[in-house]
Amino acid sequence: MTEAGPLLAAAGLGKRFGALVVLDAVDFTVGAGEAVGIVGPNGAGKTTLLNVLSGRYAPEAGRIAFGGEDVTALDVASRCRRGLARSHQIPRPFGGMTVFENLLVAAEAGAGARARAAERRVLETLALCGMVGLANRRGETLGLLDRKRLELARALATEPALLLLDEIGAGLTDGEARGLVEIIRAIRERGVAIVWIEHIVHVLVQVVGRLVCMDAGRVIADGLPAAVLRDAAVIDAYLGSAAHVPAHG
């Protein structure tokens, strides 16, 4: 990426479902290689923001630029081929295909890799996600943790510059989540920018360098994790009186 500007720049995003305003003039930027966490109460519009960024929903207002190019009108597949990938909260592997094939089809379609290059990409991704031993297992035979890892690995195989993660830790034990955090940290070290929605805040702050808090379709705080978690508006809207702010943020 040679552009001086941010990797992703969304300005004035608006989205409503009927009378319900889900995103209200949201500005959001991500720099190349940056890791940003998004927190906020249920219904704050976090997942909708990811869906608008990934191209699943078209926003009613605002523009999205990715890598210096206006991608507002592009669909999910086109954005993915440009390096904007997304993983879902509920993993949906290609059940009848092996783990290897799951990644291979992603590397071929998403990264445009061919033959040997695609296979190399798949092997690297398998190694990074600790899934080499599962390469020949069919997607449908995997348990929840491995499905989550496959969901992550499949998105990674498309060679993204920016990876959008939606509650990848949900439903996992602390130990399992820790394993995923290691993988995500390794992904980040390779220069992939990350936007990560997560309710498990103490897991999130281990990886991200910046935290954004949303409430009722707006961004109410944006900055260093420690500062955001101490913000009065954030405590009021999200953390509440039972707030547990990790000291090591």
Next chain:
Amino acid sequence: MIFLNQILQGLFLGAYYALIACSLSFLFGVMRIINLAHGSLAVLAAFLLFVLADRFGLSPWLGLIAVVPVMAALGWVLQVLVLERSLKGGLLVPLLSTFGLAIVVDNLLFEGFGADTRSLAPAIGDLAFASWTLSDDVTIGQLDVIILVAAITVLGGLQLFLARTRLGRTIRATAEEPEIVGLIGIDSRAVYALATAIALALAAIAGAFLGLRATFNPYSGGMQLLFAFEAVVIGGFGSLWGTLIGGIVLGIAQNLGAFITPHGFLIAGHGFFLAVLIARLYLAPLADRVRRRGRKVVAA
């Protein structure tokens, strides 16, 4: 020996059924659409080959080189104009729209060619009836052998294409999770258009063999659809090797029916189809229970 010959002839007939069924099986496997216009589209291809042979003296084998791409292009257009919209309307709409398409195709063919029965057999000369005699009762038609080889080649080739190639993997991924594949950069609409193009190219090949081994008229499509459908259901929907076996089993059942009584041909085929359908309805829950018990044992 006569009995053996009936089974052998059933095998060859079944290979034709497998050929005409594989397009139906493939399209259902990829898009969950039962294409009720399939038989009519195969007959349309047969008429195109007939025109090429009749007017220009082109052999049907060479004619296929022209007709397969034309039908594939038609498939692409069909997906973009009709099926894509139909798919958004739920399960019933594609059935209705392809049924409507079948009626349109049948009647356009009737307008263009009249009700005369045609065949492509005259265009291939001796091959249409040449055969090898193995014994007094057992003869093998050369065209039948070509059809059997074609069926195995087409179904095997399709299976290999899906299993081993980049496009094949893209099609399988889209078939499994059409709403998800966008996330890995696949445009599912383009994949569906490609799949429909392949399905109609397969229908063109089936139409050629229909015309070569038998006769057809503008309203032959319905019966071909029925045989194709029965072969697919017997073999298990969406499984290509199952379709080959389903076609062959159907062909053998029909020929044995004809062996028992001259009118038994269709009855035996339909009867066998129904028996498989009912057996599956009753046995599926049982098999499922056995499988689940097996899994529990493995887990324990």
